[in-house]
Amino acid sequence: MTTANPVMEKPNRERTEEEKLLRYRVGQRIVHAVLATSFLMLLFTGLMILWQPLTLWARDGTSGLIHRIGAVLFMLVPILYLIVDRRGAKELLVESFTYDKDDIAWFKHAGRYFLGRAVGMPPQGRLNAGQKLHHAGVVITSATVVFSGIFMWYAKGNLGASGLALAASIHDLSMLTLTVLLAGHLYFTFVYKALSAMTTGYVPKEEALIEHPKWVEEIEHQQAAHD
Numbered sequence: 001m002t003t004a005n006p007v008m009e010k011p012n013r014e015r016t017e018e019e020k021l022l023r024y025r026v027g028q029r030i031v032h033a034v035l036a037t038s039f040l041m042l043l044f045t046g047l048m049i050l051w052q053p054l055t056l057w058a059r060d061g062t063s064g065l066i067h068r069i070g071a072v073l074f075m076l077v078p079i080l081y082l083i084v085d086r087r088g089a090k091e092l093l094v095e096s097f098t099y100d101k102d103d104i105a106w107f108k109h110a111g112r113y114f115l116g117r118a119v120g121m122p123p124q125g126r127l128n129a130g131q132k133l134h135h136a137g138v139v140i141t142s143a144t145v146v147f148s149g150i151f152m153w154y155a156k157g158n159l160g161a162s163g164l165a166l167a168a169s170i171h172d173l174s175m176l177t178l179t180v181l182l183a184g185h186l187y188f189t190f191v192y193k194a195l196s197a198m199t200t201g202y203v204p205k206e207e208a209l210i211e212h213p214k215w216v217e218e219i220e221h222q223q224a225a226h227d
């Protein structure tokens with residue numbers, strides 16, 4: 001498995017002795033910010049369009065307009081990723097759909113990980129099995145939300161009542177799935193204090209050794225090969 005060009009950093013000794021590893025390059029962090037922002041725009045404006053107590057806010061059409069702007073941004077995410085960091089995009093896609101025996105073992109102990117106990121879990125690479133499943137779920141349900149949305153946007157007149165109802169059901173179910181995935185994603189981000197990976201790009205090596213030992217090993221092999 002390839003890694004995201006990891007770089008080790010020894011920050012200023014006077015500030016801290018902690019060694020850090022580069023987990024997400026700047027382009028990847030920008031893409032993630034666009035993904036998260038556009039998704040939240042879609043979620044909140046979608047709720048305003050659909051959910052009775054909030055439909056008052058949707059009356060002047062502003063939420064519909066913001067929903068469409070969010071949709072365009074959301075659809076641009078994969079293209080943006082390919083432009084700013086083709087290797088990162090490819091790694092995300094390949095790794096999310098590739099599971100080895102350590103990943104299967106990880107799933108068997110997922111309850112322990114859920115409770116915040118990563119020590120002693122089966123060894124993981126750059127992404128743990130749960131992250132792979134989350135990212136794969138995001139890829140698949142993003143595709144269904146986008147295609148059903150395009151149908152409703154452009155082909156509304158030609159779909160007929162049952163076609164429109166089917167497209168709307170796929171669209172709403174996909175959004176619901178993405179929202180459940182987001183809840184899990186946020187839960188693990190905060191339980192494992194992972195936010196720095198997306199804000200600064202770096203994570204403490206000490207923590208990476210517990211959660212992603214195969215990834216750290218790979219980085220060290222690559223460094224040894226360069227020295």
Ligand code: HEM
Nearest residue numbers: 028032035036039092135138182185189194195196197198
């Ligand atoms: C809104 C608040 C969000 C926060 C705080 C957040 C946080 C994070 C963090 C910390 C990571 C890095 C985890 C690691 O590898 O250690 C990450 C990665 C990721 N997140 Fe989020 N996330 C948010 C929203 C979303 C949304 C809405 C989606 C999808 C619809 C999403 C999809 C992803 C994906 C696919 C990755 C992997 C990125 C890559 O490999 O380029 N995130 N997120």
